[in-house]
Amino acid sequence: MEKEIEKEIEKEIEKEIEKEIEKENQNEIEKEIEKEIEKEIEKENQNEIEKENEINADDFESKFVNQTYSQIAEHFNQTRKKVWPQVFDFISNSECGSLVADIGCGNGKNCRVSENIFTLGSDRNEELAKIANNLNNLPTCQMKTSIIIDDNLNLSLRSNFFDKVISIAVLHHFSTIDRRILALQELFRITKPGGHILITVWAFEQKKKYEKQDVMIPWKLQKRFFNQKQLEKDQEQIELKRYYHLFYKGELKELIEKFENINLISETFNSDNWVYLCEKKKQQ
Amino acid sequence: MKLITHNMLESRVKDCPDDKRFPLGINATKVIEQKVVLNKQFIINILTKIDWEVLLEAIKQIGYNEKIELPLEIPVEIEKDDDLIMKIHHALLEIEIIEGELICQGTGRKFTIKEGIANMLLNSEELK
Numbered sequence: 458m459e460k461e462i463e464k465e466i467e468k469e470i471e472k473e474i475e476k477e478i479e480k481e482n483q484n485e486i487e488k489e490i491e492k493e494i495e496k497e498i499e500k501e502n503q504n505e506i507e508k509e510n511e512i513n514a515d516d517f518e519s520k521f522v523n524q525t526y527s528q529i530a531e532h533f534n535q536t537r538k539k540v541w542p543q544v545f546d547f548i549s550n551s552e553c554g555s556l557v558a559d560i561g562c563g564n565g566k567n568c569r570v571s572e573n574i575f576t577l578g579s580d581r582n583e584e585l586a587k588i589a590n591n592l593n594n595l596p597t598c599q600m601k602t603s604i605i606i607d608d609n610l611n612l613s614l615r616s617n618f619f620d621k622v623i624s625i626a627v628l629h630h631f632s633t634i635d636r637r638i639l640a641l642q643e644l645f646r647i648t649k650p651g652g653h654i655l656i657t658v659w660a661f662e663q664k665k666k667y668e669k670q671d672v673m674i675p676w677k678l679q680k681r682f683f684n685q686k687q688l689e690k691d692q693e694q695i696e697l698k699r700y701y702h703l704f705y706k707g708e709l710k711e712l713i714e715k716f717e718n719i720n721l722i723s724e725t726f727n728s729d730n731w732v733y734l735c736e737k738k739k740q741q
Numbered sequence: 742m743k744l745i746t747h748n749m750l751e752s753r754v755k756d757c758p759d760d761k762r763f764p765l766g767i768n769a770t771k772v773i774e775q776k777v778v779l780n781k782q783f784i785i786n787i788l789t790k791i792d793w794e795v796l797l798e799a800i801k802q803i804g805y806n807e808k809i810e811l812p813l814e815i816p817v818e819i820e821k822d823d824d825l826i827m828k829i830h831h832a833l834l835e836i837e838i839i840e841g842e843l844i845c846q847g848t849g850r851k852f853t854i855k856e857g858i859a860n861m862l863l864n865s866e867e868l869k
Contacts, residue, residue: 515865554786556749572780575787575834577749581862590858599778601834603746606860611868613753613852613861615763618790 499668514632521700522630523582525676528697530584532682534564543727544625545570547655547734555620558647560609561627565589569600576600577614579607609640614647622647622654626730628709629658629701632671637702638712645719648737654719656733661703663729670705673698704731742859745833747799748791750861752845755869761847764795769803769854771840777830784830785820791833800832 526533544567548557553573562568562578563585569576580586583606590604607613609627622644631637641656648654661670676697678687687695706726713721713735722734751763793815800806809832816822843852843859850867853860 552786553780553782554784554790556787556790572778573783575745575783577746583858583860586858587856590856598776599780601743601745601777601780601783603743604858605742605746605750606858606862608862611753611863613750615749615751618749 514636517632518630518636518700521673521698525697525699526582527584528684528687529676529678529682530564530582530588532676532678533585534588535682537564537566540567540570541625541657541728543732544623544655544657547623547653548574548576548621551621556618557621557623558614558619559623559625560607560612560644561624561630562586562589562604563626565602565604567623567625568602568604572599572601574601576602577619578602578604579609579612579614580604581606581608609643610636612643612647616646617649619647620649620652622652624654624656626657626659628656629704630699632700632702634712637709638715641712641716645716645735645737650718650737651739652737654733654735654737656709656713656735657727657730658704658709659701660726660729660731661705662726663703665729667703670703672701672703674701706731709733742838742854742857743834744796744799744803744836744838745787745791746859747838747843748795750843750859752847752850753861753869754845754848754850754863754867756867757845757847757850761845764792764798764846765852766844766846767799767802767838767841768844768851769838769841771838772803772805773837773839774831774835775837777834779827779830781820781823781826784826784833787833788815788819788829796832803836803838805832805836 548567548570551557551571551574555574557574557576559567559576559578562580565578565588568578568589578589580589586604586606624644628637628640631640644654661667676699677694678697679694709731710721710724710733713719713733718738720736720738722736725732747764747767750765752765797811800809800811809828811828811832816825819825837857838854839857841854843854
């Protein structure tokens with residue numbers, strides 16, 4: 458009798474265990490499905506970026522780089538005042554009478570570094586160009602600067618002309634490899650033989666982990682920087698997106714090395730950016 | 742836009758013949774003068790890099806050729822002539838074109854100068 462009861466109990470326990478296992482499996486399956494869905498969404502986002510790029514990289518960048526900068530220009534300006542030591546050293550260690558081109562100059566913070574040089578600042582974005590130019594309107598100025606609106610992919614500047622060319626946080630806004638190469642080609646074209654080029658781009662290998670290279674980085678625009686149209690909205694801040702391509706170590710190096718007239722002097726990692734120092738070879 | 746900048750710009754319009762890209766013509770409707778601290782060595786060194794003839798022509802085109810008289814050629818011993826260095830400094834760095842346009846000599850395409858900033862952007866049909 459007792460044995461039968463024991464058997465019954467054992468059976469019950471087994472059943473319970475089976476149920477538990479089944480439940481666990483069920484959970485696991487659900488988790489798997491969730492993961493799959495997440496992956497699909499991720500893929501979809503990626504496709505969206507790629508699709509937009511295919512349609513027209515120019516329109517895509519116009520929307521997610523240029524138009525965003527137009528809206529955040531003043532706010533952006535307030536947060537970008539300090540010149541990076543590496544950029545400062547590169548520019549200020551120039552011979553007196555050097556000509557420097559700052560392609561993608563943004564608010565112009567790198568355009569007034571040394572009184573011994575002339576700096577030509579160029580940006581595709583009109584709002585940023587205006588901000589960069591206003592900084593110049595001091596009554597007596599020791600710095601020598603002009604600002605133009607121009608396209609990094611087709612610079613209206615003379616070939617083999619500038620002693621130094623800088624491209625600070627610009628190339629990561631181009632959405633295809635062909636456009637990155639074309640941008641480099643223009644930077645190298647305007648540099649004189651024997652002249653130097655300094656390039657910085659956002660690195661993939663930064664403290665904040667990103668899952669993919671092509672990302673939309675949100676900018677939280679505060680109310681005090683709203684334009685007339687935005688003020689109609691009853692919000693304290695609005696979120697705008699900027700497109701970035703995060704570069705792997707060696708990725709831009711590979712592109713630079715395609716140019717036979719360019720020596721890559723160094724590739725270094727600095728504050729979440731890859732920094733490239735190049736020299737245009739002297740003509741034989 | 743300073744006159745030294747005019748010495749760096751060229752037309753990138755697709756249809757422009759290569760020998761007509763540089764220099765651009767200037768039509769200035771508003772020009773101001775803005776003080777810049779003189780850096781004598783800068784002026785002496787920059788003279789080896791800029792196109793002197795293009796500078797003279799630019800001064801003429803904005804109607805300043807009587808106000809700033811410069812020699813047809815850069816004198817050999819320029820570093821001894823402080824007066825001339827001051828004039829060159831003034832022409833290159835202190836004259837600002839605020840409103841006007843730059844004109845491609847090969848195609849006639851005009852680039853607007855507004856608030857002292859030249860807009861050199863081309864539309865897709867004009868690109869190389």
